[in-house]
Structure formats: structure tokens, C-alpha cells
Amino acid sequence: MTRQLIPFILLSISLIGANATGTASTSNTPNDYLNLVGVTPYSNTQTSFSDASGKKYPSFIAMAHAAGANTVRLGYWVGEDQTEFYAQAEEARKLNMQIVCTIHLNVEEEKDFASMLTATERQSQWAYDDLRRRSVKPVLLLLGNEINTGHGQINRWASWKTTEGDFMTNLAASLKAGAKGLRKAGYKGDIGVHCDRSWAAMFTGLIEKGYTDYQVAAISLYPKWGDMKTTVEQKAELMHGLATEQKKKILIIETGAPYIGKGKHKTQDFDPEHVEEISPRGQAQFLEKVCQLVLDIPEGRGLGVITWGSDLTTGIHEWDHVTWNRAQVTKERVALPSLYVFGKYAKPVNSTRFQGK
Structure with a gap:
């Protein structure tokens, strides 16, 4: 173990106490738990992770x-x-962990909007059929990723560049076609919609345009992103009306804060006033804050919190300044204190909930 890791290990032990051995905390009452609390592993090709005590694990999921x-x-x-997908899904199954699955459709090459809708329905049905054949039973399915941006494929067809009509009408039609395919395949569980901003108006706009078959409004919640002048507390509060008036469950499907700076631009996309401390401790404090914000959503409709880039130890994109330094492990693949926040908020999984619908 390198000398550079010693200060971090001492800090980790002081922060996580009994969790230093990798044992999760269970001090909360049932009303303090969240249904979905977990990670987005980027790859299962990285092996040999360890906690602060030196205990080894064969994978980040473990x-x-x-x-x-x-x-x-x-x-x-x-x-x-899908080899890696099914390998990760099988590992999660063996550990009795729930799976939240985003289905990324491949509809960009369709010749017109009508053909895209047909392909969206067909591919959604085929995807769930494939999951079921492989005994993968997600507790939540999402159609496309970040539907308000250009990253989700399904929403590109809704833009004015490729389709006549307004964006929201076309997006609602696209999502409706995808949901129809899932239901045709026999999926009876919750469907989610992911917007990478806390834009409640986008979720209600889909309802107004005729897309109602989604039960979960999923958002990304980062310091500064979205409206740069609002705090994460203000961003989360914007979703309260969606919970109370539209009766939607609210899921933070992406979140995280940096545990280390990067020299000249140490906070990168994070405002200093929105991150209390750029350190392993500050990262853990931020995640606890987000979990508490979800618990505070009215009517118990706060569904959970999932981190993104959870196991990234090096940059993977040209914009890697927002990836590796918000991972929950160091570059040496040693667990950071934020990883143990999950044990304080995660509701124990029983066999019925794990099986999905």
C-alpha cells in the first residue's frame, strides 16, 4: 500500500467507524429508509477493489x-x-440486489417519424422479451436516457430538426410507443422517465401531451448543473408538486460530488458554495444531504438515490473532468467514505421486491 494512501485511510476510518470493515450501518428506523439506493457501475472488467481496512472484493458491485x-x-x-450487461445483472442477482435498467433504443436510422414510432414499440418489446428470457427482472425500466438532451436517441426524433410538430408532442408520442411495447411484452412494473434537470414542467408537459404511463420521474441532481444559481435543496424542492399533484415517485438517478480537486480548476462543474468541502468527507456529506432531501419528498414518494460514475477510476470521455473525481473509489480502487452512506438509507431487499413484476 502506498504512502500516499495513508492519510486517506485514516480519514476513512474516522468517518465510517464500524463500517471500516465493510459492514453496512443499520441504525435507521423503517421510515428513514429509501427503496432504491445504489450505484451505476461503468464496467465489470475492473477487478480487485478493497475497503479502507484492506479487505478485497472481486468487483465494485460486490x-x-x-x-x-x-x-x-x-x-x-x-x-x-450484451455480454457485460448480463454479467453485471447476474452478479446483482446473486447478491439479491435490485436492478434499475435504462433501455437505450437504436432508432436513429429510421426514415421518418412514423417508422421511428413503430421501431420504438418493437424494440422496447424485444428488449423486455430478451431480459425475461435471461431471467433479468428489473424493478424499474426507463426508456431512453436524459430525454431533454441529445443523448437519448429517442428524443432526437422529437426535435424540430428531424420532425414536424413541437418537441413535447413528439417526445410524448415516442415514449408512449415505447411503453406500449413494454406492456405488450408483459411488463407490469414501473416505467421511469429521466430528465437530467429538475424540470417538473417537462414531466407535467408529457402528461398534458398524452403520455401518462410512467410512474417514476427520475432526475440528475448535481451541484451547479441545471440552473447554476440554485442549490441542490432548491432543485429537489421543485419536484414536490410533481409528487403531490401528479402522484409520481421521485428518483435521483444520477448524483455525486468530487472527492478531490484537479489543480487549477479544482471544482470543475461544481460551484464551491454548492459543495461544502472538496474531500472524501465532503463527498460523503453531500450524498447524505441528497438522501435526506429524497426522504423529505411529501407523501413518502421519494423513491431513492443512485450515484453515477460510481466506479470510474480514470476519465473515460473527452469531458472526463466530471467523471473520475466524483467516483466512490480512489484511483487505487479503495472505497471512499461516501460508499458507506448507502448502508444508512437502503431499505433491506426482500425476495418479492427483488423479483420485480
């Missing part, structure tokens, strides 16, 4: 489970090799 996470978020890409 270590996250030991730390108290009850959920893994995975991406299913239609038309691509």
Missing part, C-alpha cells in the same frame, strides 16, 4: 453491496453486445 447498496443501475443497448 464491494458496494457489502457497503449497504441495494440497487444497481444498468444500461441495455439495443442491437449491441
